[in-house]
Amino acid sequence: MEKKNVKPASGKLGVMCVGLGAVATTFITGVLMVRKGLSKPVGSMTQYDKIRVGKGENQKYLPYKEIVPIADLNDIVFGAWDVFPENAYQSAVHCEVLKEKDIESVKDELVRIVPMKAAFDRNFAKRLDGSNVKDAATRWDMVEQLREDIRRFKAENNCERIVVLWAASTEIYVPVCEEVHGTLAALEKAMKADDREHVAPSMCYAYAALAEGAPFIMGAPNTTVDIPAMWEMAEKTKMPIAGKDFKTGQTLVKSGFAPIIGTRCLGLSGWFSTNILGNRDGLVLDEPANFHTKEVSKLSTLESILEPEKQPDLYTDYYHKVRINYYPPRNDNKEGWDNIDIFGWMGYPMQIKINFLCRDSILAAPLCLDLVLLSDLAARAGRYGIQRFLSFFLKSPMHDYTQGEVPVNHLFQQYVMLKNAIREMGGYEADETID
Numbered sequence: 556m557e558k559k560n561v562k563p564a565s566g567k568l569g570v571m572c573v574g575l576g577a578v579a580t581t582f583i584t585g586v587l588m589v590r591k592g593l594s595k596p597v598g599s600m601t602q603y604d605k606i607r608v609g610k611g612e613n614q615k616y617l618p619y620k621e622i623v624p625i626a627d628l629n630d631i632v633f634g635a636w637d638v639f640p641e642n643a644y645q646s647a648v649h650c651e652v653l654k655e656k657d658i659e660s661v662k663d664e665l666v667r668i669v670p671m672k673a674a675f676d677r678n679f680a681k682r683l684d685g686s687n688v689k690d691a692a693t694r695w696d697m698v699e700q701l702r703e704d705i706r707r708f709k710a711e712n713n714c715e716r717i718v719v720l721w722a723a724s725t726e727i728y729v730p731v732c733e734e735v736h737g738t739l740a741a742l743e744k745a746m747k748a749d750d751r752e753h754v755a756p757s758m759c760y761a762y763a764a765l766a767e768g769a770p771f772i773m774g775a776p777n778t779t780v781d782i783p784a785m786w787e788m789a790e791k792t793k794m795p796i797a798g799k800d801f802k803t804g805q806t807l808v809k810s811g812f813a814p815i816i817g818t819r820c821l822g823l824s825g826w827f828s829t830n831i832l833g834n835r836d837g838l839v840l841d842e843p844a845n846f847h848t849k850e851v852s853k854l855s856t857l858e859s860i861l862e863p864e865k866q867p868d869l870y871t872d873y874y875h876k877v878r879i880n881y882y883p884p885r886n887d888n889k890e891g892w893d894n895i896d897i898f899g900w901m902g903y904p905m906q907i908k909i910n911f912l913c914r915d916s917i918l919a920a921p922l923c924l925d926l927v928l929l930s931d932l933a934a935r936a937g938r939y940g941i942q943r944f945l946s947f948f949l950k951s952p953m954h955d956y957t958q959g960e961v962p963v964n965h966l967f968q969q970y971v972m973l974k975n976a977i978r979e980m981g982g983y984e985a986d987e988t989i990d
């Protein structure tokens with residue numbers, strides 16, 4: 556195959572994080588430490604994984620950066636917006652995810668990351684009340700101010716390219732409204748008319764990013780870029796979009812474990828997932844309207860892996876329940892329990908229990924890095940719109956539901972999609988050989 560025309564990753568890459576909380580500061584601190592040789596980017600596919608290219612005698616396993624031009628960690632410049640004015644150092648200390656010795660080792664760089672004023676509306680996250688908020692007359696005004704922020708950041712830091720990553724709190728559930736979200740013209744009209752019900756602040760960030768020629772990644776379960784209007788915007792600006800909701804703890808386990816049940820044709824009668832966590836994310840999700848956004852995202856995982864239409868005897872009417880409980884003593888150290896009721900030969904019941912004592916932000920940070928680097932790569936490869944190959948990193952992967960597309964939640968199918976996209980962008984043949 557011919558080598559694809561992917562533009563080189565030259566110059567600085569600005570990574571602008573919406574939200575400078577636990578996930579963002581863990582991600583940023585890690586990258587800064589790796590750059591100094593003080594830590595390792597464990598869990599990051601772009602830094603560790605090797606993909607086979609070629610077949611038979613010609614096969615070889617190469618790290619991503621030897622197949623495609625991925626931005627170097629040394630070329631990243633971080634910026635952020637947050638509702639609270641604390642700089643990245645203060646916020647990292649406050650979040651208590653990382654040890655003081657780690658945070659201190661890159662303190663001089665972290666203190667320089669001071670969040671810009673947030674585009675925020677308390678109606679979308681009632682539990683938050685910060686002072687570092689833009690004064691915007693309308694949603695359209697919010698967009699204009701954010702665009703100005705991006706342009707200024709890009710110029711001041713001498714960046715060639717920008718990626719905007721949403722690592723801010725989950726907003727309340729915004730159901731897709733055909734009248735407002737159906738077309739770009741309708742969305743722009745609603746922004747100008749200051750429709751605060753249907754236009755979430757996150758939509759202003761996404762619109763601003765795309766308008767400024769930057770890919771946008773939605774790390775929370777918000778429906779922000781999961782609407783036809785934003786797909787149109789991504790197409791118009793030729794920019795990639797990815798989302799939604801980082802696939803970290805319980806859903807990673809679910810999308811990796813459900814295939815065991817499905818592949819062996821065992822039956823499922825119920826899957827109950829619950830967890831406790833005590834960080835600010837947990838506090839925001841304690842609000843029912845915000846939890847609903849997460850619930851919708853988490854519930855979608857099983858349906859496309861264990862499909863009742865394909866195996867009515869095995870997967871009809873299984874009971875799937877997901878709970879999140881705010882429990883401050885655990886802070887970022889989430890504990891998740893899964894109880895899985897399965898049945899086997901002649902319908903005899905069995906149970907599986909999974910108890911995952913994880914660290915939320917430690918699992919999310921490498922996903923931030925991979926999503927940022929691969930979205931930037933996709934933009935340079937001329938890919939735009941929904942990036943389905945990034946489903947591997949996401950709990951509720953985007954897909955064009957207006958065209959009857961279904962999401963791919965199966966972890967190993969997602970991995971094949973990821974590898975094939977990298978192969979294709981590197982000018983190698985895509986294939987489905989297991990390795």
Ligand SMILES: NC(=O)c1ccc[n+]([C@@H]2O[C@H](COP(=O)([O-])OP(=O)(O)OC[C@H]3O[C@@H](n4cnc5c(N)ncnc54)[C@H](O)[C@@H]3O)[C@@H](O)[C@H]2O)c1
Nearest residue numbers: 574576577578637673722723724725775801803835836915
């Ligand atoms: N850690 C995980 O495992 C995981 C997995 C999936 C998704 N997520 C999502 O990632 C997001 C971040 O998680 P976290 O643990 O860092 O939460 P956090 O509460 O520590 O940080 C979020 C930050 O976003 C800020 N914020 C809220 N609205 C904003 C706005 N409109 N503009 C700018 N800043 C805003 C808040 O002030 C806060 O500092 C959450 O939405 C969470 O649901 C996390």
